[in-house]
Amino acid sequence: MQFDQAYFDRQIDRRGTDCEKWDDRGILNEDGIPLWVADMDFPCAPAITAAIRKRAEHPCFGYNCENPDNEGALRAFWLRRHGLDIQEGQSIMLPCVITGLKTCVRAFTKEGDGVIIFTPVYGPFYESIRVNNRKIIPIPLQADGQGVYRMGMEAIEEALKGGAKLIMVCNPHNPVSRLWTREELTELVQMAARYDAKIVSDVIHADFFYAPGAFTPILTIVNAAERT
Secondary structure, rough: OOHHHHHHHHOOOOOOOOOHHOOOOOOOOOOOOOOOOOOOOOOOOHHHHHHHHHHHHHOOOOOOOOOOHHHHHHHHHHHHHHHHOOOOOOOOOOOHHHHHHHHHHHHHOOOEEEEEEEOOOOOOHHHHHHOOEEEEEEOOEOOOOOEEEEEOHHHHHHHHOOOOOOOEOOOOOOOOOOOHHHHHHHHHHHHHHHHOOOOEEEEEOOHHHHHHOOOOOOHHHOOHHHOO
16 A cells, blocks of 8 residues: 555545534534644545454444453554563553543542643643642743743742642643653653652654654653653
8 A cells, every 4th residue: 555645635525424623613614724633634544444344344342352462562563663662561551542641640649739731732631630620730831042842840840849749741742843852851750750740641642753853752761660
């Protein structure tokens, strides 16, 4: 299969399919251009479509057991693509990233605890804290003279001194498109260790970067695995 420009530039009309991106009139008017959601208008890879069709041929759609092959595929992908060696039994499947964010907030903090987020950031970061009755501690990202956004390390430390228990990171960051460097992540991990805070890293955009940039999994930072 040739995944070339022609494949991705097909103009597929998705209107009338209950597609949130195109059909939600509470967000988008009839003549609007939907630039608000990470939903790509190109065809699913044929191998994935074929696998779904094959499964759908069986008439029963009950509960599935966990398949060890799924974890193996995940581990192999991360090692091949990003040099992260996830050991067997170190991963669990969740319905979606947002469920993961909410689960981590509940697991690593208690009601009333402060949770640090770097703003602006993907909306469900706020909601995962708010619905669990934790305190949102927004730390605005600061653009330098070249327009590159950076974490405010001093503000982070002040928040941790004030009792924040969790730091939520988006890497690469949505929406400012920062690939956090190894140096930045190392400083963040060291700071979290000093104040005994946990880190949650949402890496759903890990494969979106331009050379010579490279994605750095926070779990490849020394001592990060103990609190991430």
